Amino acid sequence: GAGVSQSPSNKVTEKGKDVELRCDPISGHTALYWYRQSLGQGLEFLIYFQGNSAPDKSGLPSDRFSAERTGGSVSTLTIQRTQQEDSAVYLCASRRDRERLPLHFGNGTRLTVT
Amino acid sequence: GNSVTQMEGPVTLSEEAFLTINCTYTATGYPSLFWYVQYPGEGLQLLLKATKADDKGSNKGFEATYRKETTSFHLEKGSVQVSDSAVYFCALSGSGGSNYKLTFGKGTLLTVNP
Numbered sequence: 001g002a003g004v005s006q007s008p009s010n011k012v013t014e015k016g017k018d019v020e021l022r023c024d025p026i027s028g029h030t031a032l033y034w035y036r037q038s039l040g041q042g043l044e045f046l047i048y049f050q051g052n053s054a055p056d057k058s059g060l061p062s063d064r065f066s067a068e069r070t071g072g073s074v075s076t077l078t079i080q081r082t083q084q085e086d087s088a089v090y091l092c093a094s095r096r097d098r099e100r101l102p103l104h105f106g107n108g109t110r111l112t113v114t
Numbered sequence: 115g116n117s118v119t120q121m122e123g124p125v126t127l128s129e130e131a132f133l134t135i136n137c138t139y140t141a142t143g144y145p146s147l148f149w150y151v152q153y154p155g156e157g158l159q160l161l162l163k164a165t166k167a168d169d170k171g172s173n174k175g176f177e178a179t180y181r182k183e184t185t186s187f188h189l190e191k192g193s194v195q196v197s198d199s200a201v202y203f204c205a206l207s208g209s210g211g212s213n214y215k216l217t218f219g220k221g222t223l224l225t226v227n228p
Contacts, residue, residue: 004157031214033215033216035218040220041220042203042218042219042220042221043158043203043205043218043221045215045216045217048214048215050214056214056215091157091158093158102148102160102163103158103160103216105150105157105158105159106157107155107156107157108157
């Protein structure tokens with residue numbers, strides 16, 4: 001596609017439920033990132049993929065958070081047993097490789113945990 | 115580790131006013147520096163970048179100069195428009211082994227009134 005696509009654009013879930021957020025990066029982009037944008041917190045790095053492997057998972061806030069990437073393309077971020085503090089906008093970004101090219105961002109998934 | 119500090123908002127200006135958003139950074143080596151912009155309801159877009167000291171990035175009337183001696187990358191525009199209303203993020207990409215990761219500031223909300 002023309003850009004990074006994320007789905008759903010909005011997700012409302014009840015506390016304790018699991019959610020899956022999807023990211024389709026730009027075709028040919030080997031590097032993929034997940035960030036979390038919370039009010040007043042800016043952008044918080046979660047995880048980085050190079051191909052299907054994740055050499056840096058240091059930003060995942062707890063073991064309730066996990067992510068995978070298959071076929072060097074689509075990535076899924078899963079949050080288990082959601083909590084209210086998980087409410088945020090989850091942004092996906094990709095770039096052709098890990099070098100100094102700019103990141104291309106999707107429009108994000110706004111997650112609200114009630 | 116790397117960090118970015120940008121002036122807190124919100125910033126409210128009248129159309130045609132001069133804009134400065136301050137950004138300073140802490141990093142080892144020779145990072146690349148970026149300004150991203152997020153318009154309402156959209157994902158982040160690269161506004162401008164600079165990859166080495168004394169470089170000036172520019173786009174859409176915005177400018178920022180990479181100042182290694184003051185570790186700064188302040189964003190400026192001589193005459194803002196209502197359409198510039200958005201959130202602006204300063205970011206850096208580390209050098210060497212950490213060059214895959216972008217570290218962002220917390221963002222500055224700019225509102226331009228007619």
